[in-house]
Amino acid sequence: MPKFLSIALVLGMAAAPVAAQTPPPPPPAAAKAQAAAYVKAAGMSDLYEITSSKLALQKSRNDDVRRFAQMMIDHHTQTTAATVRAARQDGLPPTPPRLGGAQASIGELRRASADAFDRLYIGQQLPAHQAALDLHQSFAANGDRPALKASAQAAVPIVQQHIQMLEQMPR
Numbered sequence: 304m305p306k307f308l309s310i311a312l313v314l315g316m317a318a319a320p321v322a323a324q325t326p327p328p329p330p331p332a333a334a335k336a337q338a339a340a341y342v343k344a345a346g347m348s349d350l351y352e353i354t355s356s357k358l359a360l361q362k363s364r365n366d367d368v369r370r371f372a373q374m375m376i377d378h379h380t381q382t383t384a385a386t387v388r389a390a391r392q393d394g395l396p397p398t399p400p401r402l403g404g405a406q407a408s409i410g411e412l413r414r415a416s417a418d419a420f421d422r423l424y425i426g427q428q429l430p431a432h433q434a435a436l437d438l439h440q441s442f443a444a445n446g447d448r449p450a451l452k453a454s455a456q457a458a459v460p461i462v463q464q465h466i467q468m469l470e471q472m473p474r
Contacts, residue, residue, distance in 0.1 A: 324423060326430035327351045327405035335441035338448040341455070342390045345382070345442075346400030348435045351408065352379040355424060358412045362420045371468060372424075378465070382458050389454035429469045436462045 330344035352375045359372035383400065390397040402409060408427050415423045436459065443456035 324426040325408050325411050326427045327408045327434070328403075329434040330438045334438055336445040336447060338390070338393060338395055338446060338451050341438070341442045341446060341451060342386060342395060342397050343400075344438055345386050345435075345455075345458075346397070347403050347405055348431065348438065349379040349383040349386070350400040350402055351405040351431060352376075352428075352435075353383075354402065354405075354409055355412055355427065358409070359420070359424050362412075362415070362417055363424065364417060365421050367472065368421050368424065371472070375428075375465070378461055382454075382461060385454045385457060386451070389448075389450040392450035393448035395448070395451075425469060425472050429466070432462055432466045432469060436466060 327348070330348070331340060334340040334344035356372035356375035356379075359368055360376075363369050363372065387397045408431075412420065412424060412427070439455040439458040439462060443452050443459060446452040446455060
């Protein structure tokens with residue numbers, strides 16, 4: 304590699320801002336088969352998606368990101384409602400979702416500059432959705448309550464669609 308190209312690459316990397324990217328923590332293993340843990344983990348996942356996407360509507364200047372964020376709010380509000388209905392049908396009283404370990408991710412988004420926000424938001428969304436997909440697929444296959452298993456199975460194609468869209472978005 305020519306010396307001037309090496310210097311240009313090093314200078315280019317040094318000039319690029321490096322921001323932390325903290326996706327929400329993955330759900331506990333128990334959430335992949337035990338109904339109460341699944342409801343809690345699915346609720347946290349949806350709440351993270353809704354909260355982070357509301358921030359995207361406030362902070363993003365990119366219309367594609369804003370459209371995606373609105374879709375996240377709409378879809379994850381629907382999947383939360385479906386999980387709550389299924390939990391009740393299976394005899395579990397659902398508790399209101401909490402952000403739990405996802406609070407750090409939300410804090411990172413809140414602190415992000417407008418210039419860094421979109422990259423950080425998309426960077427968090429992809430692993431969060433991959434973890435959610437694993438959660439829903441696993442519970443649909445191994446869960447211990449039938450209505451929740453069906454609800455988890457119904458969430459799978461929604462989350463898969465989100466992942467496909469995220470993979471197409473610039474990071």
